[in-house]
Amino acid sequence: MTQSELYYTLALLQVEGVGDVIAKKLIQNCGTAEEVFASKKAQLQTIDGIGSVVIQKLQDKSVFAKAEAELQFIIKENISFTFFQEDNYPERLKNCYDSPTILFQAGNINLENRRIISIVGTRQITSYGMEFTKKLIEDIAPLNPIIVSGFAYGVDIYAHQVAMECELQTIGVLAHGLNQIYPKVHKKYMAKMEQNGGFLTEFWSNANPDRENFIKRNRIVAGISEATIVIESAERGGSLATANLANDYNRDVFAVPGRITDKYSQGCNNLIKTQRANLLSSAADLVYILNWEISKKQPKAVQRQLFISLTDEEQKIYDYLQKTGKEMMDIIAIECDFPIYKISAVLLNMELKGIIRPLPGKMFEVI
Incomplete structure (x- = not known):
């Protein structure tokens, strides 16, 4: 997004009656925020949900002074930002109809991680x-x-x-x-x-x-x-x-x-x-x-698990699953004498250690 595009987008967001939902609708229909201001009244009237009041407010020139002041702050402080149509805009937020048109950020944010x-x-x-x-x-x-x-x-x-x-x-x-x-x-x-x-x-x-x-x-x-x-x-x-x-x-x-x-x-x-x-x-x-999957980089060969330290509780479950092959979580709890509220945490720790894996139907087996 160029400085010019940011300037006009900031100005659009200052128009009375224009929030994120309307701003994004105008931009999507007109192409850019600058083109929104340049569009004829007849064109704007064809956009669903855009009434005469909003069209009239788009004539307010005072919004440009406000946009210029904020733009200078952004430049001076070297503030990063992302626009709702850009690739680096948070993916899940794009699916929210009322998400912000622009997001400002500070730090070292990387949202490639889906978790x-x-x-x-x-x-x-x-x-x-x-x-x-x-x-x-x-x-x-x-x-x-x-x-x-x-x-x-x-x-x-x-x-x-x-x-x-x-x-x-x-x-x-x-x-x-x-x-x-x-x-x-x-x-x-x-x-x-x-x-x-x-x-x-x-x-x-x-x-x-x-x-x-x-x-x-x-x-x-x-x-x-x-x-x-x-x-x-x-x-x-x-x-x-x-x-x-x-x-x-x-x-x-x-x-x-x-x-x-x-x-x-x-x-x-x-x-x-x-x-x-x-x-x-x-x-x-x-x-x-x-349905988060445990990293495939976890060790999988049973022989390698001999070097992993297990608690007494984990060892009991591990020995049981080696005998049965696979079993449901509730049955594991009963057979190994664990309360249900505790068994899930123990199984997760074992999963993270790469010695068991989950199966459909709350089943678990030794890797």
């Missing part, structure tokens, strides 16, 4: 939520996913921290421009995040972290990823709105269950109860439902 998950939840994360988040990210770390969140207090920043500890790419989606950071206390994490990941935003330099911006931000968090995971949430909260958006975008949604008496489990329990989220008890549930 992208969003982790969201309450700003008052509990020890239960922290323990689950840490275990989840550590368990899926060998699969090298990208962890997306909103860089807010609580679940968001903790998910970013654990991802960085595991040397995973992590992306914070901001509710303001790249000229500031909110909350300010999280500024200390910026440099490390930008080394392997970074920040995305649709907001200009004059945008403050207002409440409505967080609501808009949530659609990027939900739309950019393969699945959204709600760690903890009260009965009402922004993370539930993100989960609903993910459902609207036909993405998988997961929620971590908790005790019915726990305030910050009520939202998750309700998502599961109303079948708006899959119950997430371990990383194995995520891997299974998303």
Whole structure:
């Protein structure tokens, strides 16, 4: 995208009544944002959903001064950006009808990895939520996913921290421009995040972290990823709105269950109860439902497994599967005397070590 194209696109987004849906429709029909401004009224009237009010507002020349000011900020700060029609625009966001026309970014973001998950939840994360988040990210770390969140207090920043500890790419989606950071206390994490990941935003330099911006931000968090995971949430909260958006975008949604008496489990329990989220008890549930394949680079010859260290639990399951050949997860749990909630995590660890593999129907066999 050239500077000229960016300039006219910025101007179009400043036209009163033109949001991302209308802006993208105008650009797709006219060819470029510059051609939108140059188009005759009769041509614009042929575009479905474009009324006389929008056509009239396109005559407002003040939008060009605003676009010029923002363009100079982008040039001065050397800010990267991507346009919704470009190849480097997040692939899954392209499929969201209301996705941003332009995304600004900072850091070293690489979205070629298709395993992208969003982790969201309450700003008052509990020890239960922290323990689950840490275990989840550590368990899926060998699969090298990208962890997306909103860089807010609580679940968001903790998910970013654990991802960085595991040397995973992590992306914070901001509710303001790249000229500031909110909350300010999280500024200390910026440099490390930008080394392997970074920040995305649709907001200009004059945008403050207002409440409505967080609501808009949530659609990027939900739309950019393969699945959204709600760690903890009260009965009402922004993370539930993100989960609903993910459902609207036909993405998988997961929620971590908790005790019915726990305030910050009520939202998750309700998502599961109303079948708006899959119950997430371990990383194995995520891997299974998303059908993530374990890397083919894992060692496969049984003889080589002799050099892999197994826990007593893993050895028990390994010995059992060597005798039976293959078996269903529930049967393995019964025969090896494991509770169901625990067997999935043990099987996932064994899968990551390359000593067993999953089969259709929740079956497993020794490699």
